[in-house]
Amino acid sequence: MFDSPLSTSAYGVLGVEPDVDDEQLRKAYRQRLRATHPDTGGDSASFGRVQRAWELIGTPEARQAYDRGHGFATFSADGDADAGAGADPSGWRPARPSADTRPRARAHGHPGGWRRERYLTLMREWVGRGIPLEDPYAPALVRSAPHEIRRLLADALAEEATARIVADLGMGFTVWHDVAASGRRGDDPDAKLDHIVLGPSGLYGVLSEDFGGPVTLRRGELQGDDVEGSPIGDLIARMRVVSRAAGVRFSGAIVVLPDDDLPQAILDAGRVRGLPVVVCGRAALATVLRRGIPGARDMGGNEVFDVRTRLQQSVRFV
Incomplete structure (x- = not known):
C-alpha cells in the first residue's frame, strides 16, 4: 500500500515529518491508532494502514532501512536528491530485460x-x-x-x-x-x-x-x-x-x-x-x-x- 507513487508515505500516514524524533513518532502513532480504531469511530482500512506504517518505521532499525529506501535520510526540501538514489525497493525504474525463456504471449x-x-x-x-x-x-x-x-x-x-x-x-x-x-x-x-x-x-x-x-x-x-x-x-x-x-x-x-x-x-x-x-x-x-x-x-x-x-x-x- 506504500509502493505506489500516489500513496502516502509511512510518515504521512502517521501525520509527522520524516525528521521527527522517536518520542514524537510514538506519540503520533498512539494518537492515530486511537483515531482510526473501529471501536472509536474509525474504519478498519485506515486502522490497518496505521499499523503497517508503524511496522515500517516504529523501531530505529526499521526506520533507518525505510529512510534509506525512500530517500528521507538525504533528501531536503530545496530539491537535493543526490543521495539515496541507488536504493529503490519500490521498483519505480524501468525493468531490465528478463532472462526468462518460458513461452510468452x-x-x-x-x-x-x-x-x-x-x-x-x-x-x-x-x-x-x-x-x-x-x-x-x-x-x-x-x-x-x-x-x-x-x-x-x-x-x-x-x-x-x-x-x-x-x-x-x-x-x-x-x-x-x-x-x-x-x-x-x-x-x-x-x-x-x-x-x-x-x-x-x-x-x-x-x-x-x-x-x-x-x-x-x-x-x-x-x-x-x-x-x-x-x-x-x-x-x-x-x-x-x-x-x-x-x-x-x-x-x-x-x-x-x-x-x-x-x-x-x-x-x-x-x-x-x-x-x-x-x-x-x-x-x-x-x-x-x-x-x-x-x-x-x-x-x-x-x-x-x-x-x-x-x-x-x-x-x-x-
Whole structure:
C-alpha cells in the first residue's frame, strides 16, 4: 500500500515529518491508532494502514532501512536528491530485460512508454531547466512532485504490471501496447489504448490505471476521490476508433486496478455502450482473460488468426 507513487508515505500516514524524533513518532502513532480504531469511530482500512506504517518505521532499525529506501535520510526540501538514489525497493525504474525463456504471449509496442516519457519531461521541467536530475526515480523526489506528475508514473507502472501478467499467459495470446486511438481531426492526438489483448476468450481493450485510492463502480462508470472524467466511457470510445480502422469487433472491455483499491477482485459493470465491461484487480486479470467476461463472444481459431492479421496491418503506436 506504500509502493505506489500516489500513496502516502509511512510518515504521512502517521501525520509527522520524516525528521521527527522517536518520542514524537510514538506519540503520533498512539494518537492515530486511537483515531482510526473501529471501536472509536474509525474504519478498519485506515486502522490497518496505521499499523503497517508503524511496522515500517516504529523501531530505529526499521526506520533507518525505510529512510534509506525512500530517500528521507538525504533528501531536503530545496530539491537535493543526490543521495539515496541507488536504493529503490519500490521498483519505480524501468525493468531490465528478463532472462526468462518460458513461452510468452506475442507482444508489440512498449507498455507504459508514452507515460514514462511524459513523466520524465514534466519532472525535468518541475525541477528546473539546467538543474541536474541525476535520478528522476528517487522515491523522495517522486513523492514531493505534483500529483499530476506522480500520476503519470503510477499509470506507467500500472501498464507495465498488466504487460507482465499478459506475457505470462503464453503463446495463445497476442497483446499490443500503447496503441494510437485518435481517429478524426480534432481528436486528442495523445489518445491511446493502453493494451489490446487477443486470445481464445476474445478480443479486449484494456485500461490499466492507478488512481491512488479506493474505487467503486456505479452505473457503468468508475467512482472515487481521484477519478476524473469517464474512464470507462473514454476506453470504449477509443476502442471504437481502433475497431473501425482495423475492421474488427471487440468482445469487451477490461479495467485493471491495484488489488487494494477495489471492494472485490472482479466487478461486473454489465454492458456499457453496447459492450460488456469488467473491472478487476491485477491478481484476477489472468483469470478474466482466460475465462472471458460475461456476455463476451468466444472466438474460434480461424477468427483469432484473421483478427490478429487485421490488427497487425492497422495498429499504430503513440
